[in-house]
Amino acid sequence: MGKPWAAFGVDLHLEPSGAGGLRRGLTDALRDAVRSGRLAPGTRLPSSRTLAADLGIARNTVAEAYGDLVAEGWLTARQGSGTRVAERAVVPPSETAPRHRAPGRPTHNLVPGTPDLASFPRAEWLKAARRALTAAPSQAFGYGDPRGRPELRTALAGYLSRARGVRADPDGILVCSGFSYGLRILGAVLRARGVRTVAVESYGLEFHWNLLTTAGLATRPLPYDELGTDTRELTDAGAVLLTPAHQFPMGTALHPDRRAAVVDWARRTGGLVLEDDYDGEFRYDRQPVGALQGLDPDHVVYLGTASKSLAPGLRLAWMVLPPSLMEECAAAKGRVDNCGVLDQLTLAEFITSGAYDRHVRSARLRYRRRRDALVAALAARAPEVRATGIAAGLHAVLRLPPGTERSVVQAAAWQGLALHGLSFYRHERAAADPLDALVVGYGTPSDHSWAGALEALCRVLP
């Protein structure tokens, strides 16, 4: 066969000591490499000619060293398959060492925040990757624009305008490696501009609030009532972080009066609205609620992500920024924090080709069915429990009898069901009395484990 070294590739760092002669030195170095596992069992070695050329020594010396090691049993030589490392009882490092698995990993997971990962559209994504990679200019593989690839910003501008009512221009979009990353950048920029307090919602993710705190900003929770977050008391804040289309986790859409109020406040005071549109694509019972950003692109930052619509592992999100903020945000990000260009180019192609819309539609159908199954199961097995916030998204809030939340969450944990109570999402300084409820992420399980997860949930409900 005589394939060259390059054809199967092993690039091996050998430092043959010259002390006992070249042959001896090479033999020792190779034996060492096998013994230590640096050369894995079965690895095909380069031909003696190639290795000799590489090391600048005589071919015979290499052939003799190989011969020695075959004789010692470290290597095998067979007609037509060259010289290989012998198959021996070497234990390869396992991909996930068992000792790293979290103890007591739950059987079912209904914690919201992750979509059904098994439905990631692998084949379609690969098709898009092939087209994108073939078409990309070589320059795309360089460091690039801190805002992200122009192909993706162009595709996003079109999609967001069409599907979410965002007023977006490719030049005003900044691609980043996730919502949290974007929020961290915004926190730093706001702080540098002199902002001290950011209003947040009574319910949300502590993790997000902490990103603001770390940036040196205080968070102040806004009241929450049946019309959603109350945006009428924003006076002392320099910015407000909201989930207007689908309050996380309560699931309500911000009331039109409250939408108008927050935009009025921003115009009046020069404040900034940070619109977290984490799952705007998933609305079931009526047309999606358009982005707040459409009302005033100069005072609203729109933040979207592929983490819910595709997969968090892509680490792709985007901000649509008011023109006045772009320079500061791009500088705070810098090109070294860019996301991988291949995924950016692929997502651009995925959107442009229509595959994104197809995927979202099919995912919407899947999640809607799960929601319907959840509602039906509750009606049949836990009629006391009322599901709210179910017109959209990947999770529901199940209202529990007062005082029962904690025991239900504990019972779930005992049953191997990962689940959060609503208190997990409540800001520590939220004004209203705590509500007993569960936040059920029905998007998280795979299709085949969803029925089991729902069954486990029903068993722990009062």
Add this chain to the structure above:
Amino acid sequence: MGKPWAAFGVDLHLEPSGAGGLRRGLTDALRDAVRSGRLAPGTRLPSSRTLAADLGIARNTVAEAYGDLVAEGWLTARQGSGTRVAERAVVPPSETAPRHRAPGRPTHNLVPGTPDLASFPRAEWLKAARRALTAAPSQAFGYGDPRGRPELRTALAGYLSRARGVRADPDGILVCSGFSYGLRILGAVLRARGVRTVAVESYGLEFHWNLLTTAGLATRPLPYDELGTDTRELTDAGAVLLTPAHQFPMGTALHPDRRAAVVDWARRTGGLVLEDDYDGEFRYDRQPVGALQGLDPDHVVYLGTASKSLAPGLRLAWMVLPPSLMEECAAAKGRVDNCGVLDQLTLAEFITSGAYDRHVRSARLRYRRRRDALVAALAARAPEVRATGIAAGLHAVLRLPPGTERSVVQAAAWQGLALHGLSFYRHERAAADPLDALVVGYGTPSDHSWAGALEALCRVLP
């Protein structure tokens, strides 16, 4: 001269149609390539023998096709310099559309730091992506381990151990979105541990020093002499940032005594060595210099990257950390800053399948030829200019007569040649007298523009 096709590289797919005969088909294909700009003016074509062998046709046919095109004025043939594309007013389609071209963008770029982006192995990468994406467990698409995907950490541990002499365990590797990102994490962790000063080299990248400064650390340059960076004066530093295998940009390998000295210092004081192994794969004249980390994995952080070996656009780099540092570094990174999992899985497959070694090997050959061409051109056209640091890497240092650096860099700029003088890389508090020199990144141009860039360089040399 008869250099092979690969030396001029021309990433050119010729598909001579057989319709009007082979000679006619080849003539048409070549004319097309020149007309469209795919073959740039001045590009040297392969010898008729080489091209004939490449295409599997008779040498005479190629010679006749060349003759036809010389007669038509598309090519020129001169004794001793082979057949070249005629210098004409052909405007090649730029990789980025003209409206995106920055004003005054130079025609040639010899600034180091970016490899030849046109040689990114698109087809091989796509193959690996297909295999990786098909094999990946669904869970891989989730938020994941802050250290990065286990598949990639396992592949890297094997590769780094085999090819760079790094002592690596998958559990001790942290994948991050670039060397700079890793350095920023390390800066934050060192500062939190109470370190105040990091020793750096007299020559390096200000950008890196600034990352440390931003983390609240002072940088102090170490002396530099003919044995490389002097690591004997490290007393008051808590850490040292080094490029031991190939000093950037001077190009020397750290002297064995200095390697020993820095490891001794680290052991004695508990200091940390940050080993920037940015282009360790590319050594031409002898075996690569093994990683310093191999000498003491408990006191050396090894930092590697795909930015030079593949492309910066991947935003993939890795740190091999002493066990005592992993927890702090992983916490400082957090899972939201993970790199996209698809690229991580693909790189793992790319390494495991041997494609990475093959690619590195072919790139090494490409860059070595460029280096040889550079050295030959200097000997012929600028015998006063001495090239140093040329045993490895993607750049060379050209020593200039005292006092001429600035005027040469300016002359280059006037000629549309982007180029840095050595002073660009000198730490502002470096002790030794400034040296006049150019740092020439011969890895940066694409194959088809390399000849032109070299010609432009020769024109501005004294």
